[in-house]
Amino acid sequence: MLKHHFLSYSTIDGLDFALHLHDALEGGYPPIPLWIDKHNLQPGQDWDTQIVKAIRECDSLIFIMTTDSLRDNSVCKNEWTRALKYKRPIVPIRLHADTEMPFRLGNRQFIDFSTDPSAGLAQLRAHLKWLSSPEGKIQTLQDQVADAQRDLQRSTG
Numbered sequence: 578m579l580k581h582h583f584l585s586y587s588t589i590d591g592l593d594f595a596l597h598l599h600d601a602l603e604g605g606y607p608p609i610p611l612w613i614d615k616h617n618l619q620p621g622q623d624w625d626t627q628i629v630k631a632i633r634e635c636d637s638l639i640f641i642m643t644t645d646s647l648r649d650n651s652v653c654k655n656e657w658t659r660a661l662k663y664k665r666p667i668v669p670i671r672l673h674a675d676t677e678m679p680f681r682l683g684n685r686q687f688i689d690f691s692t693d694p695s696a697g698l699a700q701l702r703a704h705l706k707w708l709s710s711p712e713g714k715i716q717t718l719q720d721q722v723a724d725a726q727r728d729l730q731r732s733t734g
Contacts, residue, residue, distance in 0.1 A: 580636070582637050582638070583612045585639065586641040586646060586653065587643050587651060587652075590643045599616065633663050636666070638665050640656075642672060668685075671687045671690060674692065
């Protein structure tokens with residue numbers, strides 16, 4: 578059963594924001610459970626395996642777009658591409674105003690935290706609530722079917 582939202586961020590330029598966002602969502606009402614490596618990775622366990630499992634089981638992946646998280650060699654790219662593979666909703670957050678959406682995520686609307694973080698948090702909270710609603714779940718299923726059909730066309734074409 579899905580039960581958390583995975584938080585993808587760069588430790589170089591997004592760590593403080595990610596920790597603040599984690600605390601704001603989990604500490605708000607209603608609490609929204611997030612999976613973040615700094616709190617959820619278990620010592621002595623393979624961290625790659627833990628991260629992949631957390632992405633596979635998440636309700637959505639929240640991708641914090643910063644200068645470093647958008648670099649080609651960023652771990653974030655591995656995380657959001659894995660979320661695409663598992664057909665998980667991806668919620669892009671623009672933290673730095675000068676960032677552009679990655680090509681493969683270009684058709685998604687981002688939530689802008691760069692100008693008004695309070696409004697961004699309210700919008701994110703509302704969106705995550707919507708994702709868990711019947712309407713949001715139906716939309717997620719429709720998106721998953723469309724993604725699977727696109728993948729099937731590419732594999733047979």
